[in-house]
Amino acid sequence: MTESSGDAAFLVPGTVEAAVEALGAAGAVALAGGTSIGLMVGQGLLAPSVLVWLGRIPELSVLEEEDGGMSIGATTTLAALAAHPRVRATVPALADAAASVGNTRVRAVATIGGAVGHADPRQDLPPALLALDARVEVAGRRGRRRLAIDELIDGFMSTVLDPDEVITAVRVPLVVGRRSCYLRYTPGSADDYPTVAAAATADVADGVPTAVRLAIGGAGPAAYLVPEAEELRGVPEGRWASATAEVAESAARRADPVDDRLGSAAYKRRMVAVWARRVLERCLGAEGALP
Amino acid sequence: MTLAWPRVAGPRVDARDKATGATRYSADVEPEGALHAAVVRSTVPHAEVLAVDASAALAIRGVTAVVTAQDLERRFGDELCGRRVRDMPLLARDKVRFSGEGIAVVLATTRQVAEDAAALVVVEYRELTPVLDALAALGPGSPRVHEAPWRYDGAVVDQSHPPNLQSELVEGDPVAVDEVLGRAAHVVTRTYRTPSGHQGYLEPQCWTASPRPGGRVALLGTVKAPYRLREQTAKTLGLALEAVEIDPVPLGGDFGGKGGVVDPTLCAALALWANRPVRLALRAGEDMSATDARHPSVVEVSVGCDADGALLALRVDAVFDGGAYAAVKPIPSANLHGMAECALGYRLEAFSVRSAIAYTTTLPKGHMRAPGAPQAAFAIESALDELASAAGVSPVELRRRSVLSGGDRDAYGHVWDEARGAETLDAALEAADAAPRPEDRERPGRRRPVPSGWRRGRGVALYARPTAPPATTSLRLAPGDDGRLVVELPFPETGTGSHSVVRDELAAALGVDPENVEVRQVSTGLLPYDPGVGASRVTVGLTAAVHQLASRWWESGGTEAVTVETGSGTDRPALSYCAQVADVAVDPETGQVLVSSVVTAADVASVLRPRSHRMQIDGGTVMGYGFACLEDLLERDGQVWAPNLAELRLPTAADVPSLRTVLVEGGRGVGPANVKAVGELTNVPTAAAIANAVAEATGRRVRQLPLTAERVFWALHGETGGETGDEARDEARGEARNVARGVARGEEGPA
């Protein structure tokens, strides 16, 4: 006789160091809010031998401003992030992205660390954090390190993290006057994954952009940055329309979408151009046609 | 005696229990010592089953048996199962005809063990060419899904038909249509398509069967027609009718999907086979990919009018994908009643309706709220707008000229003493005009108003629906404890509020406090008969029965239990119109469609429970909105690609349009309570109203549902000059007509 589904060990470390230690075991998987891990375990897609729950580590739930940045503990929930007055005031793209994920129940427990570490290209946070030039702080047996979003995520639902590494915080730069926007395109149900998503940040001085970043989600194996957005630097307002349209076309050229229920690859590519332009217009302060 | 029918609106009988979690549904019942069943399902659409290797499953602790078709045949014989056409085996015998078909069942001591073990059963297949397209299936040279479907018990086809024909339905006179269209000033002919869809009830199907002494079996589960299930189960398993008992339990939604075909009968067979209670609970994803779905359609409509825009003739040729088995369809034609009645709403000199349903190796297709009607209405009501455009009259005017009024003869020859087409249409338009303009209005769940630069459009669509005379049912009234009265019903509460209607109406008829009437669904052994919940017939039938029950109660002195069994009523049928006006905004850059509002005018007689009535209207409209804009099971290559609620999006509270309803009151209904049907009404015209609004907004016509942003986008931006991308790829224009005609002539379709 053999047994049916085996039971996993469930560990609840109280410190990051203990979590790293626990994750050193073969077959160990970390979880925080558990919405993705719970789904995968429930559907039989994942059968870990050890589950390491990060929900009882005080260090991971701290959200604080420090010089020039905001450090967001990895287990900060998306609901907390979306409602946080300082996040809303300083990095609205992040608050909007967090408020867009899943539904009320998902946001109540899903965490920023999980949303990034899951590396699902349809998720809202990676493009927003990429545009915001955020850094992910990671702890492991080799010590601690900081990675940009596009260094962390190296493919479809894949990261460069070692099995024993755990995301501890996401650090978002705070720059006075920086504008940020996140737009997701959900033409069917607002609760669905976005067909495409676009995030931008812009520093504007005397009506002229001095720094612009644009990131796209849903249109490739991972969210990607559009470096051509930097070409908007120094462009006067009278030329924004044509300049943003050009950047948007670059964003579409860089897209690598797949055909799926949310749209054909050809359609998604066209939508990247539309939503890249719209998010840039909105971020630069021009009026855009948005639902 | 004359009974008064005051309108009562106390809380629903089931409200408090449902709001506190006390109501027990099928999945909440688990008999002591029950074995759990998990079905091993085919992963391929069409194949011979060469071998089933259950050794790994049988080695799992807790697995008691793996049951195959041969095991069941040895015990119960080789009868096939079905509601009308008996063409479906309880488990596949030698051959599977759709991905999801049951091949074997694991019985185990827990559900988890059964499911884990089922995943270990290895099936060896020899794959056959799948039959995936309904049009091709009816043409020459298609592989056969069934060798000789005319031999099945209850078959509605014969050997002269194409071998993959499940059923056909022919109404009207095609020759007369040709003649009348030949002299029409304007004629349009267009083809429309709709996808497969799930009924979308949120309670997965679940069954529990328990053996009883003497070879009897009791069955409880998600079925809306217990007496029919009893009949089907007895027949399939070779049992006497009395040997099968269907026990009462409320349903967590139905919408046509809980007629009960093989799974309940399979569960009963397993309990008898194992001589232990057996519980067969489907997971939601399994329910969505292995039970039954709405028929996808290809519908060609030809419609013509005279120079003034008065309709002359209508031809509807539809080919439906019926999937692997006809077993799910309950009506005698094994076709779709919505097709039979689809020419009802207008005065016409001639009409012709042909509906051919094809066997394919896909998920069997069954009933979903007004089966056939939403597909037909999408096609016909879209075509009417296209005709209006060709004739240079407004879509409203075109309809107003030809809707039925009292005394008119409909296309089928019936003269209606009351028909309120124009009144209903005008009520909807008046309400839509009285509301704030769409640009000033937001959808209820959306933060931002519709932005500038979007194109706005308004669309109208109509549906006409007969309310039939009361159907057979039965009720029993008995004195209960504490001086209360207990009324026993033969059908489950599916959610519509039918049990509350019985309580209210009986209390009113007897002049007692509704609080003193207890309503109870009982087992099939305790009442004579009921055909089950469906087809908008419940309120009419049961109010007629309540009327008789109350009379009988008084006649017998009001102390002894009385039972009534009503025959089919002979009342005049009534006609209800439903008119909907949809306002949309379309983003021309993306194709995104925002349906800002749907105004519904419903032609009603008496309304018994206003809030329950309203929920039938609102819920129907939201279902129509989902059909129009969102829902598609995505059956491709013989697989369901949207087998869960993350992929098959149902409308949410935030997605739905602003809904407004006008009741066109004062109508003549049917039966002593003077009511008209409402359950299968408002979900029917919604898709056409929205499609017509999108066409007005964009100048482009999308003839395929759902109306996704992408379809609208390519209609606007495609290289095909405004035809939809789907249609540009459709080289089969006219094929539905040819196939449907060929079927009607007893020929195979064109090459």
Next chain:
Amino acid sequence: MKMHARVNGSPFVAEVPATSSLLEVLRGAGLTGTKEGCRIGVCGVCTVLVDNRPVSSCLYLAGCADGADIWTVEGMAEHAPSVVDAFVECEGMQCGICTPGQIVAVASMGPDVRDERDVRHYLSGNLCRCTGYGTIVEAALDAQARRRDEVAPA
């Protein structure tokens, strides 16, 4: 693992696999008011409160619920009676299969959920196939108004 929690105000102990879902644990303990729906966190019929947060119990692992304060629909008459009353009086239900989840979700609403749009956004993850949502939204608004009145009597 041995899971210790409070469920509907009472101590609760169950010997369960840590990877079982909270839904299975509750239903296995006879609390069948919480329903199994889609099992992928989309439909909302399994909504329960864990430490005052609404969660999909189908996804929530028993291990994470250890030590938690859990409320299910069976406890709502005690925990949020005005919500239960509002659903009964507004007839915010038809088949009732989504009702436990709707009621628990409304019970978790904060005072910031005030108008129709707030309610629809908050409840967008609690599907209903029957009602068209109108009466559910009315029940939620009614419940929120009752609770405001309870907090700050006129």
